[in-house]
Amino acid sequence: MNYPRLFEEGRIGKLTLKNRLVMPGMGTNLVGPDGEVTDHQIAYYEERAKGGTGLIIVEFTTIDNELGKGLLNQLRIDEDRFIPGIQRLANAVKKYGAKIFVQIHHAGRQSNSGLIGGKQIVAPSPVTCKAVGEEPRELTTVEVKELVNKFIMGAVRCKTAGVDGVEVHGAHGYLINQFLSPNSNRRNDEYGGSFENRMRFLKEIVLGIKEKCGQDFPVTVRLSVDEFEDGGIDIEQSKEMSRYLEEIGVDAIHASAGTYHSMDKIIESPMFEQGWRVYLAEEMKTVVDIPVITVGVIRDPAFAEKILADGRADFIAMGRSHIADPEWAKKAIEGREQEIRKCINCLHCIKTVMNLSHLQCSVNVRAGRELEFTEFRQTEEKRHVTIVGGGPGGMETARVLSLKGYDVTIFEKDSKLGGQLNLVTAPVSKEKMNWMIDYHSNEMKRLNVDVRLNTVATIDEVKALNPYAVFLATGAKPIVPDLAGNDLANVWDYEDVYLKRKEFVGQKVIVVGSGMVCYSVTSQLAKAGNDVTLIDVPTETGSKVTAPTKAMLYKRMKNAGVEIVTDKNVAEVRPNSVVVEDELGISSELAVDHVVFAMGTESYNPLEASYREHFDNVFVIGDAINPGSITNAIRDGFEKAYVIEDLVVKKVAASIGV
Structure with a gap:
């Protein structure tokens, strides 16, 4: 068997799991408007169960919709009427041999008044979470005891619905975490002060669930082993908590990290290395005998196997990995590792949920849309499709068309596939972009796509293939703003740096722009020994960088040694200087040897007009029509390839006036 530790049976309490893979709870916004389970949500979880995962932990589910919501569309288990929906979800998951837990939750001070009908948020103490910015009301002792009962009754309803166990959400700065942490618990009653008192809320919840649901009903606790806050919970305190939880009957510890004050430690950007959080689980394993679940940027089966083989954890939780590829487990156990579509930590899934959209994924268009894309309709006759451009959008188009039975040829003028992904140079981020390039490149080989590198797609060459349709995925080019001096010999763009068209060593360089590529270019130039100033100006790509990630990059x-300027715009480039203006229009001059613009991209679509003169069905996709993100390129390619027959019929109908 491939990966014997990963795919051996495991136990949580007296419950046997078929393997050591866990899908942790993650909000999806697939919930109905009243917090009920929906068909889309069932299809989403069912596909992950079908993909071979041993345990699925359903997203955080509120036990108190009145004051405890953490998301506008959040699953509920605070009333009996939600039991049938949870039961349908449990049945869908369990028929594939997976087990299912529900994560029971209360947001506490990490809710906000907008989520709970304008009421004041509540917490153990009136200590404001700076990330939320609302002062909470301190819960009375009576209210605390009522909340204990609400957690217990939530678990009882889960058991009634046929759920195999519950995970008590004691991490990420939510209510239980607030009781545990000395930073947020300043109470003077039985639920605050000493270690035992701060543990009391969680203890009463666990003991109550065990009493009502039976000692054999599994209860796990998710902990922020390190809050990454001054004065907050750290590893040593978490060791004491984990020992205590084992003594009172908790069946496993799920070792996570962070609060809303340290959000980048909960949901990591591309800059975090694979498995960086594993050490937290490893530390907990030194003090408890119950299983410890690890989590945090685990993407590769061999990496996961080694964690288990080295005894650093007992179970592997992979959240975004399951969003990116619901068949992760199936592919790993069958030795099809190259076919695994790995999460690249782009944070798109998180942004969509936080922006009140349903969950979406940059690399897996079907995530959250399983009922929309149920099968790949096969072409009725053998047809050929030509794709110009071998970036992520072009390759995704080729992948879907091949699955539908089309013969596909890709023309790529460069010597390798991947397009703009090849320009990422920061080692940790580059690793993730390489995962994506490797996945799609392997799919091109597996699906027998005719890939022609170093080849310009001339009209005659494409005509020779007699294509049913042509997709133009010619990508984008760097933006150079329209200002005086932008054509001087000392003006460059980020591709010039990445592709080493110009060597920059010991020079005074100003970089203009914002976003991940811009910051990477800036760092690269500084490390090469240049005197670098970044003039950070607003760009579309810059707006996609989260505040915690931007702060880390700035640091x-x-x-x-980079000087960062955030309050000026570039007005003009001169041979030896840059003219900048502040918000009041006051200008000044900065001496410089070279200027590098890294302000994002604009569409590069030079072929459309001529191609439409020679071919009936021409489609422009990705950056060539909507530049700026991997997400757009892959989604556009997937969707147009999925419905290509309908698009062609629509064009024919339009041409004859129907």
Whole structure:
């Protein structure tokens, strides 16, 4: 068997799991408007169960909809009427041999008044979470005891619905975490002060669930082993908590990290290395005998197997990995590792949920849309499709068309596939982009796509293939703003740096722009020994960088000696200087040897007009029509390839006036 530790049976309490793979709870916004289970949600979880995962932990589910919501569309288990929906979800998951837990939750001070009908949020103490910015009301002792009962009754309803166990959400700065942490618990009653008192709320919940649901009903606790906050919970305190939880009957510890004050430690950007959080689980394993679940940027089967083989954890939780590829487990156990579509930590899934959309994924268009894309309709006759451009959008188009039975040829003028993904140079981020390039490149080989590198797609060459349709995925080019001096010999763009068209060593360089590519270019130039100033100006790509990630990048750049300017715009480039203006229009001059613009991209679509003169069905996709993100390129390619027959019929109908 491939990966013997990963795919051996495991136990949580007296419950046997078929393997050591766990899908942890993650909000999806697939919930109905009243917090009920929906068909879309069932299809989403069912596909992950079908893919071979041993345990699925359903997303955080509120036990108190009145004051405890953490998301506008959040699953509920606070009333009996929600039992049938949870039961349908449990049945869908369990028929594939997977087990299912529900994560029971209360947001506490990490809710907000907008989520709970304008009421004041509640917490153990009136200590404001700076990330929320609302002062909470301190819960009375009576209210605390009522909440204990609400957690217990939530678990009882889960058991009634046929759920195999519950995970008590004691992490990420939510209510239980607030009781545990000395930073947020300043109470003077039996639920605050000493270690035992701060543990009392969680203890009463666990003991109550065990009493009502039976000692054999599994209860796990998710902990932020390190809050990454001054004065907050750290590893040593978590060791004491884990020992205590084992003594009172908790069946497993799920070792996570962070609060809303340290959000980048909960949901990591591309800059975090694979498995960086495993050490937290490893530390807990030194003090408890119950299983410990680890989590955090685990993407590769061999990496996961080694964690278990080295005794660093007992179970592997992979959240976004299951969003990106619901068949992760099936592919790993069958030795099809190259076919695994790995999560690249782009945070798109998180942004969509936080922006009140349903969950979406940059690399897996079907995530959250399983009922929309149920099968790949096969072409009725053998047809050929030509794709110009071998970036992520072009390759995704080729993948879907091949699955539908089309013969596909890709023309790529460069010597390798991947397009703009090849320009990422920061080692940790580059690893993730390489995962994506490797996945799609392997799919091109597996699906027998005719890939022609170093080849320009001339009209004659494409005509020779007699294509049913042509997709133009020619990508984008760097933006150079329209300002005086933008054509001088000392003006460059980020591709010039990445592709080493110009060597920059010991030079005074100003970089203009924002976003991940811009910050990467800036760091690269600084590390090469240049005197670098970043003029950070708003760009579309810059708006996609989260505040915690931007703060981390700023820190790294400053440590590398970069001067960062955030209150000026570039007005003109001169041979030896840059003219900048502040918000009041007051200008000044900065001496410089070279200027590098890294302001994102604009569409590069030079072929459409001529191709439409020679071919009936021409479709422009990805950056060539909507530049700026991997997400758009892959979604556009997937969707147009999925419905290509309908698009062609629509064009024919339009041409004859129907």
